[in-house]
Amino acid sequence: MKVAFITGITGQDGSYLTEFLLEKDYQVWGLIRRTSNINTRRIEHLYENNNLILKYGDLSDSTNLLHIMCEIKQKESFELLEVYNLAAMSHVKVSFEMPEYTADTTGVGVLRLLDAIRSSGLTDKCKFYQASSSELYGMVQEVPQTETTPFHPRSPYGVAKLYGYWITKNYREAYGMFASNGILFNHESSRRGPTFITRKITRGLRMILTGERDRLIVGNLDAKRDWGHAKDYVEGMWKILQHDTPDDFVLSTNEFHSVREFIEKSFKMKGIDIEWNGEGLNEVGIDKNSGRVLIYVSDKYFRPAEVDELLGDSTKARTLLNWKPKYDFNMLIKEMVESDCDVNFNYYS
Ligand code: NAP
Ligand code: G4F
Numbered sequence: 001m002k003v004a005f006i007t008g009i010t011g012q013d014g015s016y017l018t019e020f021l022l023e024k025d026y027q028v029w030g031l032i033r034r035t036s037n038i039n040t041r042r043i044e045h046l047y048e049n050n051n052l053i054l055k056y057g058d059l060s061d062s063t064n065l066l067h068i069m070c071e072i073k074q075k076e077s078f079e080l081l082e083v084y085n086l087a088a089m090s091h092v093k094v095s096f097e098m099p100e101y102t103a104d105t106t107g108v109g110v111l112r113l114l115d116a117i118r119s120s121g122l123t124d125k126c127k128f129y130q131a132s133s134s135e136l137y138g139m140v141q142e143v144p145q146t147e148t149t150p151f152h153p154r155s156p157y158g159v160a161k162l163y164g165y166w167i168t169k170n171y172r173e174a175y176g177m178f179a180s181n182g183i184l185f186n187h188e189s190s191r192r193g194p195t196f197i198t199r200k201i202t203r204g205l206r207m208i209l210t211g212e213r214d215r216l217i218v219g220n221l222d223a224k225r226d227w228g229h230a231k232d233y234v235e236g237m238w239k240i241l242q243h244d245t246p247d248d249f250v251l252s253t254n255e256f257h258s259v260r261e262f263i264e265k266s267f268k269m270k271g272i273d274i275e276w277n278g279e280g281l282n283e284v285g286i287d288k289n290s291g292r293v294l295i296y297v298s299d300k301y302f303r304p305a306e307v308d309e310l311l312g313d314s315t316k317a318r319t320l321l322n323w324k325p326k327y328d329f330n331m332l333i334k335e336m337v338e339s340d341c342d343v344n345f346n347y348y349s
């Protein structure tokens with residue numbers, strides 16, 4: 001039996017990875033948080049599958065993590081357990097408001113999980129994937145960014161991820177653990193959290209089309225990101241753990257686009273041509289046909305320290321893992337706009 005344990009299973013990536021692994025006949029154990037409201041929408045279509053086992057827990061609770069690792073060891077028979085650590089307080093802007101909590105979960109949480117693996121005697125029977133981030137590059141030291149580009153994180157989130165990256169490498173070097181980092185550039189989908197910019201745009205478009213809202217208010221229009229589709233990236237995570245040796249890999253599309261361009265293309269898909277007028281906080285996006293102002297800028301969405309642009313070079317993963325994204329920028333936007341604006345779109349497709 002192939003067995004995997006996923007933290008962050010209720011998140012965007014966790015849900016796609018669970019589907020991917022169940023398709024490959026894995027037994028999937030997942031960590032979910034107790035919340036006062038339902039937080040499992042992204043995986044509820046998988047509940048009927050007997051190979052999915054959910055356990056309550058939190059990356060801030062080391063005894064809970066140790067207990068789960070021991071339970072998996074006791075109940076399942078496997079040659080190698082695959083552990084995917086996807087759980088994190090993953091919002092960069094929010095991390096400025098909750099820096100200590102972010103450090104504790106996104107940073108030290110990685111150590112707690114690695115140590116639960118070690119303390120349960122699974123060091124040699126486990127492959128560990130850490131969800132590292134292109135936010136590590138922050139104020140970029142070279143363009144494009146590769147596995148050897150020096151890091152310069154620009155947020156409490158980025159700094160916490162830096163700890164996660166290094167403690168993963170440290171457990172590899174110190175204890176010989178199969179522990180790998182995927183340094184993933186931004187990846188989106190119809191399941192993306194609604195406060196990340198791509199989903200905020202496609203949901204905002206829906207609300208403008210239906211008349212629920214008359215405007216979309218955003219922050220830095222000129223930020224550029226290397227945006228891919230989450231489905232491609234979870235396949236990359238799995239490939240990283242199937243490699244003969246533990247190693248660190250960049251996953252990226254190798255092209256970048258601005259927030260402005262994402263807005264233009266999304267609105268264009270619904271027949272709205274956006275024309276820009278003004279500068280800085282006074283810049284607006286106008287519907288060329290009607291003359292209505294649809295896009296506004298507010299400093300509420302600026303960050304104390306911004307990451308202006310991220311552009312990856314995933315040659316290493318493409319060469320050694322034979323990984324290549326199937327979705328391009330236009331396909332990604334099409335799916336996201338259809339999902340948010342067309343009633344017949346299947347969220348679980
Ligand atoms: P996401 O949608 O925000 O999901 C985060 C997951 O972590 C959710 O399941 C969340 O649970 C869980 N979580 C948060 N705090 C936790 C805690 N203290 N203990 C246990 N679970 C906790 O993030 P994503 O986009 O899927 O990203 C997955 C991982 O990749 C994250 O670590 C993220 O930082 C990293 N990453 C993402 C990208 C990207 O572009 N998406 C790029 C690079 C790296 P709830 O559902 O209960 O909130
Ligand atoms: O969509 P974002 O919030 O994603 P960000 O900050 O790049 O972080 C995401 O990708 C990282 C990988 O590089 C992950 F590690 C992380 O967990 C997360 O998934 O913002 C993208 C850009 C930023 O430059 C931001 O300033 O869009 C800009 N932006 C402009 N207006 C906005 C807005 N971002 C948000 N969230 N909301 C706005 O209104």
